Amino acid sequence: MLAALLAWLGVRGAQAFDQRRHAALAREVTTAPDSVTRRLIPIGAGSPIGARGRLRYRPGTWLTVVSLQGLPPTSGRERYLVFLHNWSGWSLAGAVVADRRGNAEVRFAAEPRPPTIFEVMVTRAADDASNDPHGTPFLYSFDASLAPLRAVPLIAQPAQPG
Secondary structure (H helix, E strand, O other): OHHHHHHHHHHHHHHHOOHHHHHHHHHHHHHOOOOEEEEEEEOOOOOOOOOEEEEEEOOOOOOEEEEEEOOOOOOOOEEEEEEEEEOOEEEEEEEEOOOOOOOEEEEEOOOOOHHHOOEEEEEEEEOOOOOOOOOEEEEEEEOOOOOOOOOOOOOOOOOOOO
């Protein structure tokens, strides 16, 4: 019985750390016709021209994919931090460094569940593992239709062009 348990844990562990499998699941989320997409818009004076992002998920799934483009390089311990907010509070979804083309992706499959996320913020700072947003705000989204009635956006959003 112990051998069967260890074998099962080995298989589950391999799945948990299989990067190809995770990339394939993220591709499904970002390309599916029923994918829900929210744009993240640049905020603050520190946002470089061309920086943009998208939060995507598929209804009925736990995986949230945040794709970022147009990011300038970071230095030292600095990272792009992705924070998600739902009724239970803020969560740090991940910390990433952009590739040489300025792209990065965060895949998050935990609480908060994707359809309950009403606020997203991407900042630039050293990752201290805090769930509270910190650093220089960079990209942002607030969906009032999902937020509690008295929720106030952490950051006032600029008017969207077009």
